[in-house]
Amino acid sequence: METRELRYFVAVAEELHFGRAAQRLGIAQPPLSRAISQLERRLGAALFQRTSRSVTLTEAGTVLLHEGRAALDAVEAAEHRARRAALAAAGEPSIVLATKAGASSQLLAKLLHAYAAEPGSVRVDVVLCGPGEQERLLRNGRVDVAILHQPFDDTAGFDTEELLTEGQFAVLPAGHVLTTSKDLHLNDLADVPDLPAPRWPGPDGTYMPGPGPEVQSHTQLLQLISLGRTLMVALDSCRSQLRDDVVAVPVVDAPAVTTVIAWPPHSRIRAVADLVRTSLCL
Structure with a gap:
């Protein structure tokens, strides 16, 4: 075939x-x-x-x-990795890391800083992705390593190491009635008429039908929340990035999220192994 x-x-x-x-x-x-x-x-x-x-x-x-x-x-991955291997052989070594925009930012900053201090470290190019995009980029070889979040991202077929497990909270417009609660449940957020869930583009760039606003970036989503147009559920580690015009409320029954570093099991890139080893020391 x-x-x-x-x-x-x-x-x-x-x-x-x-x-x-x-x-x-x-x-x-x-x-x-x-x-x-x-x-x-x-x-x-x-x-x-x-x-x-x-x-x-x-x-x-x-x-x-x-x-x-x-x-x-697999074919696309072979093409991309062969090109990067050729660049490395020509004296331009680098690796590409994918992560969801707005997630695990502090963890990633610590990782990149610690890895840069390692002897023999190479340039790490970071690709900021929409929801679920980093997994696809890792499978097709456009990136060498990725930060993924279980249970939302599929890690089947990858080697992984766990970095952090944390809870989740709801991000709501300041002054909204839900912000008066000390904590919330997922059912409280399921059908909020004035705050329909945001819609992200699929792999083909199109949006599923629905009442929520179409969003393309974390920054855009936060602004829409501050304007009272939508809400989101985010990782605890994202609190430091929140604006003053939104409020975070814990969601007590939201599943715990485990952040992992993932790479293809057949990877023979020394820099990827070094980056993973560094991540385990954070």
Whole structure:
């Protein structure tokens, strides 16, 4: 199976529409349809159920989508890591670390400062991500190491070390009726008519429908909270970043969040190993 065929298949499987998939791939629809049909003949299995109104995945298609995404991530990861290895060999060593914007900021600052003081340390480029984005970047090789948060981020397939476990609190507009409580429960935040939950973009950049405001950054979210448009639940360690026009209230039944440092198990990058070792000494 060729990489090109997998890319074609994944595009159709994610869009569930041949026209949109062709537009996304930048090709005409007829050759895309032919490529998918050829792939199905070679596999001896239908990947899609097609009607005049809809396209849905078969069981075989669902399996191939899961495996195909992993395979494409592996190919992309190999390309990115080979390029960085070439740069390192040319005397420009560096590693790339991904972390969720606004989360674990103090921990990250301590880690980078401690690692920079280590003999043989290299430049660490930091990528600030939206929710869940750092996991995807680590899987496709765009970054070498990431700060992830369990149970929200999927760490399956990565090597990890635990760094910190903490509780969560609600961030609310100053003066809101909920801020008069000493603590809150998740049910208290589930349906607050005047503070609908914010909506973050998905991997394709689109937003799920809903009443909450569309947000793209932690800074934007905090401003919307201060304006009384939404709320959020955040890690205890984020308190130091809060503005004066918002209020933090503990959420007593929110799950504890464990911050981990994660890297691919097959990584042979010495700087990643050194960074992980440094993180365990904080």
